[in-house]
Amino acid sequence: MSIVKTENLIYEYVKRDEEGNEDGVIRAVDDVSLGIRQGDFIAIVGHNGSGKSTLAKHMNAILQPTQGTVWVDGMDTRQEEYIWNIRQRAGMVFQNPDNQIIGQVVEEDVGFGPENLGVPTEEIWKRVEESLRAVGMYQFRSHSPNRLSGGQKQRVSIAGVLAMRPRCIVLDEPTAMLDPSGRREVIHAVRELNQTEKVTVILITHYMEEVIQADHIYVMDKGQIAMEGTPREIFSKVEELQRLRLDVPQVTLLAYELKKRGLDLPDGILTTQELVQALTGHA
Amino acid sequence: MKLPRQERNKMALTVEHVSYIYDPDAPLSHKALDDISLTIPEGQFIGVIGHTGSGKSTLMQHLNGLVKATSGHIYYGGRDIDARDYDKKELRSKVGLVFQYPEHQLFEVDVFSDVCFGPKNLGLERGEVERRAREALAKVGVPEELYDQSPFDLSGGQKRRVAIAGVLAMQPEILILDEPTAGLDPKGRREILDQIRQLQTQTHITILLVSHSMDDVAEYVDRIIVMNGGKIVYDDIPRKIFKCYRELEKMGLGAPQVTYILHTLKENGLPVDTDITTIQEAADSIMQALDSFRITGP
Amino acid sequence: MLRDITLGQYYQTESVIHRLDPRVKLAGTLLYIISLFLFENIAGYIVAALFLALVIGLSHVPFKFMVRGMKAILFLLLITVLFNLFLTPGEALVSLWKLTITREGLHNAVFMALRLCYLIIGSSVMTLTTTPNHLTDGMEKGLRPLKFFRVPVHEVAMIMSIALRFIPILLEETDKIMKAQIARGADFESGNLIKRAKAMVPLLVPLFISAFRRANDLAMAMEARCYHGGEGRTKMKPLVYRRRDRLAYLCILLYLGCKATVGILL
Numbered sequence: 064m065s066i067v068k069t070e071n072l073i074y075e076y077v078k079r080d081e082e083g084n085e086d087g088v089i090r091a092v093d094d095v096s097l098g099i100r101q102g103d104f105i106a107i108v109g110h111n112g113s114g115k116s117t118l119a120k121h122m123n124a125i126l127q128p129t130q131g132t133v134w135v136d137g138m139d140t141r142q143e144e145y146i147w148n149i150r151q152r153a154g155m156v157f158q159n160p161d162n163q164i165i166g167q168v169v170e171e172d173v174g175f176g177p178e179n180l181g182v183p184t185e186e187i188w189k190r191v192e193e194s195l196r197a198v199g200m201y202q203f204r205s206h207s208p209n210r211l212s213g214g215q216k217q218r219v220s221i222a223g224v225l226a227m228r229p230r231c232i233v234l235d236e237p238t239a240m241l242d243p244s245g246r247r248e249v250i251h252a253v254r255e256l257n258q259t260e261k262v263t264v265i266l267i268t269h270y271m272e273e274v275i276q277a278d279h280i281y282v283m284d285k286g287q288i289a290m291e292g293t294p295r296e297i298f299s300k301v302e303e304l305q306r307l308r309l310d311v312p313q314v315t316l317l318a319y320e321l322k323k324r325g326l327d328l329p330d331g332i333l334t335t336q337e338l339v340q341a342l343t344g345h346a
Numbered sequence: 347m348k349l350p351r352q353e354r355n356k357m358a359l360t361v362e363h364v365s366y367i368y369d370p371d372a373p374l375s376h377k378a379l380d381d382i383s384l385t386i387p388e389g390q391f392i393g394v395i396g397h398t399g400s401g402k403s404t405l406m407q408h409l410n411g412l413v414k415a416t417s418g419h420i421y422y423g424g425r426d427i428d429a430r431d432y433d434k435k436e437l438r439s440k441v442g443l444v445f446q447y448p449e450h451q452l453f454e455v456d457v458f459s460d461v462c463f464g465p466k467n468l469g470l471e472r473g474e475v476e477r478r479a480r481e482a483l484a485k486v487g488v489p490e491e492l493y494d495q496s497p498f499d500l501s502g503g504q505k506r507r508v509a510i511a512g513v514l515a516m517q518p519e520i521l522i523l524d525e526p527t528a529g530l531d532p533k534g535r536r537e538i539l540d541q542i543r544q545l546q547t548q549t550h551i552t553i554l555l556v557s558h559s560m561d562d563v564a565e566y567v568d569r570i571i572v573m574n575g576g577k578i579v580y581d582d583i584p585r586k587i588f589k590c591y592r593e594l595e596k597m598g599l600g601a602p603q604v605t606y607i608l609h610t611l612k613e614n615g616l617p618v619d620t621d622i623t624t625i626q627e628a629a630d631s632i633m634q635a636l637d638s639f640r641i642t643g644p
Numbered sequence: 645m646l647r648d649i650t651l652g653q654y655y656q657t658e659s660v661i662h663r664l665d666p667r668v669k670l671a672g673t674l675l676y677i678i679s680l681f682l683f684e685n686i687a688g689y690i691v692a693a694l695f696l697a698l699v700i701g702l703s704h705v706p707f708k709f710m711v712r713g714m715k716a717i718l719f720l721l722l723i724t725v726l727f728n729l730f731l732t733p734g735e736a737l738v739s740l741w742k743l744t745i746t747r748e749g750l751h752n753a754v755f756m757a758l759r760l761c762y763l764i765i766g767s768s769v770m771t772l773t774t775t776p777n778h779l780t781d782g783m784e785k786g787l788r789p790l791k792f793f794r795v796p797v798h799e800v801a802m803i804m805s806i807a808l809r810f811i812p813i814l815l816e817e818t819d820k821i822m823k824a825q826i827a828r829g830a831d832f833e834s835g836n837l838i839k840r841a842k843a844m845v846p847l848l849v850p851l852f853i854s855a856f857r858r859a860n861d862l863a864m865a866m867e868a869r870c871y872h873g874g875e876g877r878t879k880m881k882p883l884v885y886r887r888r889d890r891l892a893y894l895c896i897l898l899y900l901g902c903k904a905t906v907g908i909l910l
Contacts, residue, residue, distance in 0.1 A: 123868050125864060125867065125868060147870050147872065150867070150868055150869070150870045151870055154868070154869070155865075155868040157861065157864070157865055157868075159858075159861055161813055161858070162857075162858045162861035162862050162865065163861065163862065163865035164809070165806065165809065165862070165865070165866060165869075166809070167776075167777050167805065167808060167809050168777070170880075171777075171880060171881070174880035174881075175866075175869055175871070176869040176870060177878075177880070178877055178878055178879060178880055179869060179870040179871045179872065179877060180870055181876045181877060181878050182878055183878060184878060184879060184880060184881075184882055187878065187880045188880065191880070208809075209809075209812055209813065223869065224869070227869065227870065
């Protein structure tokens, strides 16, 4: 069974001018149908305004579809009695590390979700410790969030979601405001969770190098799914990606350039290792 | 490195032994800048690289007098900017500083008035203010139909252009951009960088591009300054800098991916040129190496 | 750096006073302040001073930190003293030009000054030994009976604790926007009052926009983590009275008894 499923999902909002009059309807998500398997690492990529974040917010019932249906763990997000269950099952991490930490101490922030769920005190402490250990932030448990780096703050946010024991984590551009080392930290933690804790991960990003290890990639453009497939399938279509103005990893791009110069290389090379192997075969 | 006065005049900006200590009295005080010396000649396109907390932003804020050095001197056009009679306001118009996420400082009701804010503060007359605003907006590629719009209704990339125009309108001789691509998507990132390069080639203004991404600056700049722990560790042309990619990695920076690929290929016996930083050149070099391999045999 | 500033004036150290339940400290401070205004005579003030000295001694906070709080109200203290000294009618002691110091005036001035000093130092002890966070918790739980009168106690406590978290962030942001506008030639320091007020616009507009954006983001993040008010919420760090807290209440009662006895008998 799919953990998240959408069927003909459409989301529209009314744009208003300065006087508050209707100024046209904008369709941010346009007829998206997808099914995400429990335990997978899914990436949704696309440039700003492609509708990827709007789609993500449906998976946590922050937004409701204009048309079509979204199910999270079998529950229809439009049914209000399920709303807290849905938010517990599908946790969400947002872009700005400063604007999603509520607690003044790291451990208190991680405990915020379980507190809301009414988890007994002793169980909260257990979950907080486990979650902080899972993202490698346990030694910072009594720190003030203001003293942490961007990457560390995002890991705390991930732990905060984890403590709610979700089946699925939706990360909405968690690395967009981080520096390269912060980005590596966060992606490493997310991958670890997916592999060891078997949590379904839905990573929304515009950094293509972060999605190479995903099980499945959706590329969004103008509110629709423009491409989907395994990383290798996606990255073998360099021209299409460039047309959608997305970055292609430099290795893939180099392999593509070499092929253009007449070298016979396999499609969709993703790592330096693969390229070196393919080239030494030629030499 | 004490330059004679005439030498200093030729340099747009000279930094001599500048150190800066945060809250010297606090128990947690630390040296944010540690004995920095640096010259910035006219018309150069410079990349300043360092990870968060390396001191790069603090150094940039020294260059236009927003932060005063704890020790050392900074000369602009040969004059000490901390001298008592030095006009800081004029300095700030000559050394323009665009902060990280500059769109957060937009405040006017429309785009055009916001860009006018800088030149108006210089006390210029209205005609001149508007002429400069128009020119600056054109330079960063903001179309005229957006002039009357509220800056808050624009897209992320457009807002950032408007904010950059707000500094450009003061007609600085040196433009410092602190992480101009932070938070933008690949499309927006490339557009802004291309625009900056165009600005540099057209106006020959000195540009300092501050970034933590080697990939961003590698193909654009003439010179790279690498900062770590409040010090300048490297200051050279990009090719030479990337030779030290292993050291860069220890600082949490790393070189462009191409550098890694080429080095790995060379280690595997393919005679490629490892100094290359762009994909096109790399592809050519690999083809050449493969050809020579086929002719001479391994 | 601005992010390092601590709000309130919490002094970090280990002491029995630090470990007390914040409700005890809140109630204790309140009762102490009330006691200062009842049963006043010299002996009573000595009892109050002894009690205060005992608490300060137990708190392990250097005395100079207590006095620091006095600086802010020095002016107020001076005015109170002067008013009482010169404007209380009664038996004249000294006459200087048109001003007369009366016996009652002197008495009032001295006691008023003492009372204010005790009050400030007494509440400093509370703020110096309790983190703002703990204080909020204590207020939430201690004021729970007010819910009966439809006072949104949980919400107010939540607002306070979020404010405490975001004030350093917004201060840092203020500093950044200020610098950015100065880099565009803005001048926040010269000119008359009106000019200066106008110069604040380029600072305040972006700051408000940013604060609203943060509030919006935060609200969404809280909802996503299943926050739906205080109903059915458990606590990670619930406040539970321990033996030392009960002992502390006993001490406070003992002090009040002492003060009352001394006040009535002497």
